[in-house]
Amino acid sequence: MKIGVVTFPGSLDDVDAQRAVRIGGHEAVALWHGDHDLRGVDAVVLPGGFSYGDYLRCGAISRFAPVMTEVVEAAGRGMPVLGICNGFQILCESHLLPGALIRNDHRKFVCRDQRLRIENNRTAWTSAYDEGAEVTIVLKNGEGGFVADEPTLDRLEGEGLVVARYLDDNPNGSARAIAGITNDRGNVVGLMPHPEHAVEDLTGPGTDGLGFFTSLAAATFA
Amino acid sequence: MARYVVDVMPKPEILDPQGKAVLGALPRLGFAGVTDVRQGKRFELELDGEPSDEALAEVTKMAETLLSNPVIEDFEVHVEVLAEAAGKHKA
Numbered sequence: 001m002k003i004g005v006v007t008f009p010g011s012l013d014d015v016d017a018q019r020a021v022r023i024g025g026h027e028a029v030a031l032w033h034g035d036h037d038l039r040g041v042d043a044v045v046l047p048g049g050f051s052y053g054d055y056l057r058c059g060a061i062s063r064f065a066p067v068m069t070e071v072v073e074a075a076g077r078g079m080p081v082l083g084i085c086n087g088f089q090i091l092c093e094s095h096l097l098p099g100a101l102i103r104n105d106h107r108k109f110v111c112r113d114q115r116l117r118i119e120n121n122r123t124a125w126t127s128a129y130d131e132g133a134e135v136t137i138v139l140k141n142g143e144g145g146f147v148a149d150e151p152t153l154d155r156l157e158g159e160g161l162v163v164a165r166y167l168d169d170n171p172n173g174s175a176r177a178i179a180g181i182t183n184d185r186g187n188v189v190g191l192m193p194h195p196e197h198a199v200e201d202l203t204g205p206g207t208d209g210l211g212f213f214t215s216l217a218a219a220t221f222a
Numbered sequence: 223m224a225r226y227v228v229d230v231m232p233k234p235e236i237l238d239p240q241g242k243a244v245l246g247a248l249p250r251l252g253f254a255g256v257t258d259v260r261q262g263k264r265f266e267l268e269l270d271g272e273p274s275d276e277a278l279a280e281v282t283k284m285a286e287t288l289l290s291n292p293v294i295e296d297f298e299v300h301v302e303v304l305a306e307a308a309g310k311h312k313a
Contacts, residue, residue: 056288103240145237149293
């Protein structure tokens with residue numbers, strides 16, 4: 001499969017995401033924020049970083065980047081879209097996912113190996129995991145606190161749209177320790193921690209993140 | 223020319239870590255009696271033409287679309303009469 005990785009001005013993890021895509025067995029296609037073109041990809045990753053310098057709000061300006069017109073439209077047709085960290089913020093700002101991400105409650109940037117539980121393995125991006133699987137992947141964010149109003153949180157919980165939840169400490173004050181969510185259709189996933197940094201034993205805490213990049217073959221096109 | 227001011231504030235129920243940091247710093251500087259601080263943003267937009275309801279509606283749309291995130295923030299818009307437009311100059 002061809003998986004596009006969008007580079008915005010200020011993206012940091014686009015190259016790591018491309019590498020993770022290749023290790024996951026796919027072709028990585030570089031996409032540019034300024035092009036109205038998805039170059040024929042089957043899925044899109046919005047990578048981490050500080051697009052547009054996090055000016056205004058994280059993801060607020062990227063949301064209106066030219067390529068996002070095509071991403072939002074393709075997501076509406078069911079194309080798998082994964083937003084990691086800043087990508088998650090962009091998905092929330094784009095209203096592809098509910099809620100928002102605000103500054104960590106303890107006001108400090110956090111960078112650590114984080115344990116998570118995969119609570120929904122029925123999405124395009126998590127089908128390689130067993131439901132309830134406990135994984136350790138890298139977390140690094142300054143504005144990773146997931147917030148939404150209570151009815152939205154209840155709906156996310158009730159409909160099984162929480163994809164991943166923090167185990168042990170809640171690292172950033174996220175409501176109900178939510179680390180990642182999906183949309184009703186399960187094709188759009190936002191995740192604050194970074195699975196692309198946990199795909200090789202040489203670097204990072206292990207290979208627990210690889211499932212996010214191998215799931216597509218298993219699920220969407222089975 | 224007219225200046226439209228958009229004040230954006232975090233919703234009351236949303237945690238404001240920056241405001242909390244300022245609240246923590248004030249007593250250390252000797253300022254007593256502050257019980258809460260909320261930090262927001264102020265945008266000043268200058269538009270051609272006289273102030274009008276249409277322009278105000280347009281700025282409100284800008285505030286809803288880009289300047290604020292309705293999930294976590296509230297905003298208010300008002301018009302400021304510019305000193306130049308009124309023929310006054312500050313000393």
